[in-house]
Amino acid sequence: xxxxxxxxxxxxxxxxxxxxxxxxxxxxxxxxxxxxxxxxxxxxxxxxxxxxxxxxxxxxxxxxxxxxxxxxxxxxxxxxxxxxxxxxxxxxxxxxxxxxxx
Amino acid sequence: xxxxxxxxxxxxxxxxxxxxxxxxxxxxxxxxxxxxxxxxxxxxxxxxxxxxxxxxxxxxxxxxxxxxxxxxxxxxxxxxxxxxxxxxxxxxxxxxxxxxxxxxxxxxxxxxxxxxxxxxxxxxxxxxxxxxxxxxxxxxxxxxxxxxxxxxxxxxxxxxxxxxxxxxxxxxxxxxxxxxxxxxxxxxxxxxxxxxxxxxxxxxxxxxxxxxxxxxxxxxxxxxxxxxxxxxxxxxxxxxxxxxxxxxxxxxxxxxxxxxxxxxxxxxxxxxxxxxxxxxxxxxxxxxxxxxxxxxxxxxxxxxxxxxxxxxxxxxxxxxxxxxxxxxxxxxxxxxxxxxxxxxxxxxxxxxxxxxxxxxxxxxxxxxxxxxxxxxxxxxxxxxxxxxxxxxxxxxx
Numbered sequence: 496x497x498x499x500x501x502x503x504x505x506x507x508x509x510x511x512x513x514x515x516x517x518x519x520x521x522x523x524x525x526x527x528x529x530x531x532x533x534x535x536x537x538x539x540x541x542x543x544x545x546x547x548x549x550x551x552x553x554x555x556x557x558x559x560x561x562x563x564x565x566x567x568x569x570x571x572x573x574x575x576x577x578x579x580x581x582x583x584x585x586x587x588x589x590x591x592x593x594x595x596x597x
Numbered sequence: 598x599x600x601x602x603x604x605x606x607x608x609x610x611x612x613x614x615x616x617x618x619x620x621x622x623x624x625x626x627x628x629x630x631x632x633x634x635x636x637x638x639x640x641x642x643x644x645x646x647x648x649x650x651x652x653x654x655x656x657x658x659x660x661x662x663x664x665x666x667x668x669x670x671x672x673x674x675x676x677x678x679x680x681x682x683x684x685x686x687x688x689x690x691x692x693x694x695x696x697x698x699x700x701x702x703x704x705x706x707x708x709x710x711x712x713x714x715x716x717x718x719x720x721x722x723x724x725x726x727x728x729x730x731x732x733x734x735x736x737x738x739x740x741x742x743x744x745x746x747x748x749x750x751x752x753x754x755x756x757x758x759x760x761x762x763x764x765x766x767x768x769x770x771x772x773x774x775x776x777x778x779x780x781x782x783x784x785x786x787x788x789x790x791x792x793x794x795x796x797x798x799x800x801x802x803x804x805x806x807x808x809x810x811x812x813x814x815x816x817x818x819x820x821x822x823x824x825x826x827x828x829x830x831x832x833x834x835x836x837x838x839x840x841x842x843x844x845x846x847x848x849x850x851x852x853x854x855x856x857x858x859x860x861x862x863x864x865x866x867x868x869x870x871x872x873x874x875x876x877x878x879x880x881x882x883x884x885x886x887x888x889x890x891x892x893x894x895x896x897x898x899x900x901x902x903x904x905x906x907x908x909x910x911x912x913x914x915x916x917x918x919x920x921x922x923x924x925x926x927x928x929x930x931x932x933x934x935x936x937x938x939x940x941x942x943x944x945x946x947x948x949x950x951x952x953x954x955x956x957x958x959x960x961x962x963x964x965x966x967x968x969x970x971x972x973x974x975x976x977x978x979x980x981x982x983x984x985x986x987x988x989x990x991x992x993x994x
Contacts, residue, residue: 573848
């Protein structure tokens with residue numbers, strides 16, 4: 496986890512890395528359509544919990560990124576590692592907390 | 598001659614829409630609804646009204662809210678469709694006039710619904726705050742609100758709701774792991790029958806076309822919860838238990854759906870959850886008959902109306918392929934790629950054609966079922982569910 500935190504820190508320090516990974520437009524589509532299957536297209540929640548800024552206020556970007564990458568065992572939330580890079584996950588987590596783009 | 602008749606009805610329909618738009622009081626042209634249906638456009642909160650004989654979109658109806666995961670049922674007369682939106686919206690659409698007739702926001706967040714066998718009650722299963730709300734099918738006025746408090750006293754999301762004969766609805770409690778039957782046979786106050794400990798996290802449920810077997814898929818374990826509704830002393834038992842045989846469940850990127858499941862005379866074909874397999878269950882013994890390897894994790898296993906074939910789509914990221922399973926041999930006999938992001942499949946009532954939504958290509962493909970060839974294409978915005986009015990006459994609706 497500390498290695499992950501270090502990686503997160505490194506990424507935040509190097510904005511050039513933020514441009515790496517999946518194109519942003521594709522990520523927006525993936526979150527809206529595929530995450531939306533369980534969390535709702537408007538991210539108000541469904542089988543999975545709401546992913547709106549108010550619902551995520553108490554959660555850290557790094558913690559959310561870890562959930563995206565590794566899933567939540569015992570629940571339907573799958574790990575997206577392999578499909579998404581750590582940079583992708585951090586970007587999604589950050590944008591979810593800010594209010595996800597349409 | 599037939600062709601001319603279709604063109605005539607098309608022109609009449611156009612005239613009808615024009616008269617509505619202009620607000621003039623003209624006599625509506627005669628028109629039938631048996632070949633009509635809806636395509637859910639999930640991202641734009643709209644539905645396309647379609648004609649599955651002319652293979653054409655007749656118009657777009659907008660303003661239905663969040664339609665991710667939306668589904669619909671139909672009134673017995675096939676004039677009205679009730680669309681269940683993710684945002685808790687319940688919308689009654691008039692298929693004859695191609696417009697929203699009534700709309701209520703009945704909860705914060707809903708998953709699906711059903712219409713009673715007499716067509717008088719529409720029940721909606723909710724995620725937030727959970728429970729089932731029941732409405733008068735004509736007025737959309739609330740008839741009953743049935744909270745879903747599990748044995749632990751906590752509110753539960755409700756899923757897998759279908760109608761049973763005798764103004765009854767059956768549904769599953771996702772969080773509580775229970776199945777309930779709400780019986781409205783005596784009026785607005787339901788008599789509840791509850792089954793506890795049915796299995797962990799039932800994510801969807803459905804009933805066979807004879808309304809005999811209700812099954813709920815379990816996310817928390819490998820198996821299904823099953824109730825035989827024909828026996829006098831109802832009880833819930835596990836079916837297909839241990840279908841993984843010790844294998845690790847794969848991550849599930851889209852939950853399977855039991856709606857439209859593959860039912861033939863002897864077998865029920867069900868999507869495995871977390872495996873690239875369709876499971877064949879013997880309806881006589883309710884034993885697991887075969888695990889059929891497939892292209893990906895199945896989402897919908899839809900039986901051709903005669904039960905001879907089952908057409909299957911798959912979860913992200915393998916969702917550009919459809920496979921056909923031959924039921925007598927329980928083998929995959931054909932695979933094809935109708936387009937990216939296949940969301941749903943709907944057969945015409947006699948099974949001569951099938952409509953398939955390819956969300957990421959913004960189109961619905963119409964295929965000749967026996968030739969397995971595309972014969973038409975309908976443009977649609979991010980299409981998901983395809984629902985034909987002929988569903989009105991199926992049990993379970």
